Amino acid sequence: MSTSPQVEQLRTRARQLRFLSGLIGNCRALTVYTLAGPDTWVGPTPRSCSDALLAVRRQLQANQQSLVDLARGLDRRADQLEQQLPIVKAS
Amino acid sequence: MAYDHRRVDALRLGLAAAAEELRGIRTHDPAAIDVMRMLASAHRTLAEEWLPRVQSILDSTAMTLCVRSAVGVADVDQRPAFIEIRDPGWVTPADQHPILGPQVPGSLTFDEVAAQIRTGVLIPMAAPVDANGRAGAHYTSLSFESGGQKIVGEQDLTSNLLKVIDFFSDGLPVGWREHQTLTIYYLSNARVISRAHVLNAYDRDDGPETVPGQTKAAFVSGYMAVVNEASTAEVSFAIGPDIQDPTQGFAISQSLSSYSGRFYPDSPPDFQPVVVERPNVGAPTWTFTRSNGSLVEGWGTWGS
Numbered sequence: 001m002s003t004s005p006q007v008e009q010l011r012t013r014a015r016q017l018r019f020l021s022g023l024i025g026n027c028r029a030l031t032v033y034t035l036a037g038p039d040t041w042v043g044p045t046p047r048s049c050s051d052a053l054l055a056v057r058r059q060l061q062a063n064q065q066s067l068v069d070l071a072r073g074l075d076r077r078a079d080q081l082e083q084q085l086p087i088v089k090a091s
Numbered sequence: 092m093a094y095d096h097r098r099v100d101a102l103r104l105g106l107a108a109a110a111e112e113l114r115g116i117r118t119h120d121p122a123a124i125d126v127m128r129m130l131a132s133a134h135r136t137l138a139e140e141w142l143p144r145v146q147s148i149l150d151s152t153a154m155t156l157c158v159r160s161a162v163g164v165a166d167v168d169q170r171p172a173f174i175e176i177r178d179p180g181w182v183t184p185a186d187q188h189p190i191l192g193p194q195v196p197g198s199l200t201f202d203e204v205a206a207q208i209r210t211g212v213l214i215p216m217a218a219p220v221d222a223n224g225r226a227g228a229h230y231t232s233l234s235f236e237s238g239g240q241k242i243v244g245e246q247d248l249t250s251n252l253l254k255v256i257d258f259f260s261d262g263l264p265v266g267w268r269e270h271q272t273l274t275i276y277y278l279s280n281a282r283v284i285s286r287a288h289v290l291n292a293y294d295r296d297d298g299p300e301t302v303p304g305q306t307k308a309a310f311v312s313g314y315m316a317v318v319n320e321a322s323t324a325e326v327s328f329a330i331g332p333d334i335q336d337p338t339q340g341f342a343i344s345q346s347l348s349s350y351s352g353r354f355y356p357d358s359p360p361d362f363q364p365v366v367v368e369r370p371n372v373g374a375p376t377w378t379f380t381r382s383n384g385s386l387v388e389g390w391g392t393w394g395s
Contacts, residue, residue, distance in 0.1 A: 032106055
């Protein structure tokens with residue numbers, strides 16, 4: 001099945017975004033909060049640190065999902081373009 | 092704050108590695124601009140905010156090179172950390188009102204005790220029973236044995252007139268010296284014995300007989316206020332005629348001493364019957380009655 005450059009570009013971008021999402025998903029920033037628990041240190045500052053690292057974790061997970069959604073959107077547009085291509089060629 | 096040095100070092104390495112990974116995640120896709128902005132924010136949180144703080148804790152020598160202010164005295168500022176290490180669930184806030192709370196027993200000053208006696212804050216122990224001078228009537232005595240006692244303070248109650256008389260007594264053939272001293276003690280777990288007696292004739296040196304079966308004892312702590320009075324009458328005689336040296340003579344003097352006082356317990360005493368009196372017990376420090384002052388040599392009067 002032949003594809004237009006535009007469709008190919010959309011699929012490449014989607015792959016890159018999924019790869020990026022995978023990088024974020026495997027990043028140590030997601031698990032570093034486990035090193036800052038009460039076994040490591042106790043007090044107001046440690047609690048603040050733990051809270052901050054958990055916030056970073058939530059932020060990265062949201063970003064990860066956001067990238068997946070973006071990639072899915074690009075794939076959908078690519079699919080739509082591919083479906084329109086035979087019609088354009090026939091006309 | 093308390094921490095495990097090894098684990099904090101692991102946290103430092105983890106933060107550095109995570110920050111480095113975040114820094115390496117890049118894309119030029121315009122759809123991911125917001126994501127990249129958030130990644131940059133997360134990187135700043137790890138690399139610029141928390142990594143330096145953790146590093147400064149590891150670089151600090153406060154917890155490893157602590158020098159005590161005095162030998163054998165733990166530093167107060169270390170206590171919260173020790174408590175947190177022992178039980179992290181404990182809350183150790185600074186005491187906002189450290190002067191409140193129950194008074195430490197025996198910590199009042201002389202003036203504070205005197206003021207609290209005057210104002211009625213300190214309540215005296217129940218007075219001994221008075222025979223009111225009736226022969227054959229019962230009365231009681233309170234004997235305080237010397238326990239752990241300390242002197243809170245002393246005050247000279249001698250009047251100025253008596254001081255003047257004392258001064259002139261030095262140069263006159265007839266003299267009178269009288270002194271009154273208020274001493275406040277704090278007794279700690281002192282034994283007090285309540286004995287019953289019958290007011291009748293007795294040997295002043297041996298004291299009255301004790302009514303058997305009515306002796307009670309208790310251990311008490313509190314303030315003892317005692318006024319000691321000492322008086323001396325002196326008469327000097329010169330020897331021979333025309334003696335210029337006043338020391339060339341002899342003097343006759345008679346001294347009297349007595350005391351009165353009250354005891355102000357920290358808590359009401361719990362008197363228990365004494366079945367068998369302890370033998371070979373030394374003379375008590377104070378024995379108080381209310382019957383005609385000092386009935387016995389060495390006894391004092393309750394009240395002042």
